[in-house]
Amino acid sequence: MDAPEFQRxxxxxxxxxxxxxxxxxxRSLGHERGIRDVTLTDIAAAVGMHxxxxxxxxxxxxxxFLRLTAEGWAEWSQALTARxxxxxxxxxxxxxxxxxxxxxxxxMFCDLLAHAPLNLERNVSLDAVxxxxxxxxxxxVPIAAAVREQLPALDEQDVVDxxxxxxxxxxxxxxxxxxxxxxxxxxxGDPRLAHAVVEVEPRxxxxxxxxxxxxxxxxxxxxx
Amino acid sequence: MDAPEFQRxxxxxxxxxxxxxxxxxxRSLGHERGIRDVTLTDIAAAVGMHxxxxxxxxxxxxxxFLRLTAEGWAEWSQALTARxxxxxxxxxxxxxxxxxxxxxxxxMFCDLLAHAPLNLERNVSLDAVxxxxxxxxxxxVPIAAAVREQLPALDEQDVVDxxxxxxxxxxxxxxxxxxxxxxxxxxxGDPRLAHAVVEVEPRxxxxxxxxxxxxxxxxxxxxx
Numbered sequence: 001m002d003a004p005e006f007q008r009x010x011x012x013x014x015x016x017x018x019x020x021x022x023x024x025x026x027r028s029l030g031h032e033r034g035i036r037d038v039t040l041t042d043i044a045a046a047v048g049m050h051x052x053x054x055x056x057x058x059x060x061x062x063x064x065f066l067r068l069t070a071e072g073w074a075e076w077s078q079a080l081t082a083r084x085x086x087x088x089x090x091x092x093x094x095x096x097x098x099x100x101x102x103x104x105x106x107x108m109f110c111d112l113l114a115h116a117p118l119n120l121e122r123n124v125s126l127d128a129v130x131x132x133x134x135x136x137x138x139x140x141v142p143i144a145a146a147v148r149e150q151l152p153a154l155d156e157q158d159v160v161d162x163x164x165x166x167x168x169x170x171x172x173x174x175x176x177x178x179x180x181x182x183x184x185x186x187x188x189g190d191p192r193l194a195h196a197v198v199e200v201e202p203r204x205x206x207x208x209x210x211x212x213x214x215x216x217x218x219x220x221x222x223x224x
Numbered sequence: 225m226d227a228p229e230f231q232r233x234x235x236x237x238x239x240x241x242x243x244x245x246x247x248x249x250x251r252s253l254g255h256e257r258g259i260r261d262v263t264l265t266d267i268a269a270a271v272g273m274h275x276x277x278x279x280x281x282x283x284x285x286x287x288x289f290l291r292l293t294a295e296g297w298a299e300w301s302q303a304l305t306a307r308x309x310x311x312x313x314x315x316x317x318x319x320x321x322x323x324x325x326x327x328x329x330x331x332m333f334c335d336l337l338a339h340a341p342l343n344l345e346r347n348v349s350l351d352a353v354x355x356x357x358x359x360x361x362x363x364x365v366p367i368a369a370a371v372r373e374q375l376p377a378l379d380e381q382d383v384v385d386x387x388x389x390x391x392x393x394x395x396x397x398x399x400x401x402x403x404x405x406x407x408x409x410x411x412x413g414d415p416r417l418a419h420a421v422v423e424v425e426p427r428x429x430x431x432x433x434x435x436x437x438x439x440x441x442x443x444x445x446x447x448x
Contacts, residue, residue: 114342121403122403129410130414130417133411133420161430164427165393165431172396176341183345183350183353186350187357207388210385210435210436210441212438214316214433214439215438217434217437217438
C-alpha cells in the first residue's frame with residue numbers, strides 16, 4: 001500500500017517540509033474544531049496525502065498534537081517572558097496578569113495543555129514523550145528566570161509550582177469555557193447553571209494573583 | 225436483539241438495582257485501570273450483561289462515568305466539610321491541607337475530574353449534562369459554607385474560585401502523576417525528567433496554601 005515513489009520526500013529538507021505541512025494542517029484544524037474532534041484522516045485530507053503516507057512522518061495523531069504542544073510551549077514562553085520584562089510596575093498582580101493574558105490569548109495551546117497528559121502522551125512512543133518533556137522543560141527555564149527577576153522573593157520550587165498551576169488551570173478552564181455549542185446554549189439558557197459559564201482570562205488572573213501573592217507572602221508554616 | 229424477557233428489570237426498584245450494579249462494576253474497573261481504559265464492553269462483561277441490555281440503563285459509557293463523577297462530588301463534599309469543621313487551628317494552610325488531603329485520597333475522583341469537561345460531558349444528552357451540573361452545584365454549597373466558617377474574610381466569588389482551582393488542579397496533577405507504567409519508568413530513569421515526577425498531595429497543598437493565603441490577604445488591586 002505504499003504511495004508511488006514520486007510522492008516520497010527523498011531529502012532531509014523535503015522530509016522537513018512535508019512534516020511542516022502536516023503540522024500546519026493539524027494546527028489549522030485544531031483551531032477550527034478543537035483538538036478532540038480532529039482525526040488523522042482529517043489531517044491527511046487537509047494536507048492532500050494518503051493516511052498511509054502521513055504515517056511515514058508521524059506515528060499517530062497524538063504525536064502530531066504533542067509536537068504542536070511542544071511548539072506551543074516554546075512560543076508561549078517567548079511571549080510571556082517578553083511581557084514580564086516590559087512590565088512597568090512589577091508585583092504579584094502584574095505577573096499573574098501576564099500569565100493569564102498570554103495563556104487566554106492562546107486558545108488552542110490551552111486546549112492542547114489539557115489533552116497532553118490525558119490523551120496525547122498515551123498513544124506515542126517513549127522517545128516522543130521524552131522529547132516532549134525535554135521541550136517543555138527548556139521552555140520553562142526562561143519563564144522561571146523572568147518571573148524571579150520580577151519577584152526575587154520566590155524560590156525555584158515556587159516558580160515550578162506557579163508554572164504548573166498556570167498551565168493546569170488554563171487547560172482545565174479552557175475546556176470548561178468551551179463545552180461545544182449545544183452545552184454552551186444549555187448553560188446560558190438555565191439560570192441555575194450560571195456557575196458553569198466560565199471566562200478563562202479573568203478567572204485565571206484572579207486565582208493566579210492570589211497564588212502569587214500567597215507565594216510572595218511566604219508560607220504560614222515552615223517547609224517540611 | 226432484545227435480551228430475553230426474564231433479564232429485564234421490570235419494577236422501578238429492580239431497575240435501580242440494575243443501575244447500581246452497573247455503576248459498581250464501572251467504579252471497580254475505573255479504580256483498577258483508570259477511566260481512560262474502561263470501555264462499555266468491559267463494564268457489560270463485569271456486570272454480566274449484554275452490551276445491548278446495558279444500553280437500556282445508560283446511553284453511553286460517558287453517562288456512566290458522569291454519574292460516578294456526580295457521586296464523587298457528593299461524597300467528597302461530605303468528607304471535606306467534615307474535615308474542615310474538625311480543624312483545630314483554622315487558617316489558610318489548614319483549609320488548603322483539607323482540600324489537598326481529601327482530594328489526593330480520592331484518586332478515581334481526581335481522574336474523573338479531569339475527564340469530565342474533556343471527554344465525559346461531550347458524549348451524553350443535554351439532560352445528563354444538566355443533571356450533572358446541578359449535582360456538582362449542590363455539592364459546592366456545603367463546601368462554600370464550611371470554608372467561609374473557617375475563613376470569614378473570603379467572599380462568595382473567592383470560594384467559587386478556590387473550589388474550581390482545587391478540582392482543576394487535582395484533576396490535572398493526578399493525570400501527570402499517573403502516566404502509565406512505561407512512561408513512569410521513563411521519568412524515574414532519566415534525571416533530566418525529574419521535574420515530570422509529581423506528587424499530588426504535597427504540590428496541591430503548597431499551591432492551595434498560597435492561593436488561600438493570597439485570597440485572604442485580599443487583592444493588591446481593587447476589583448474591576
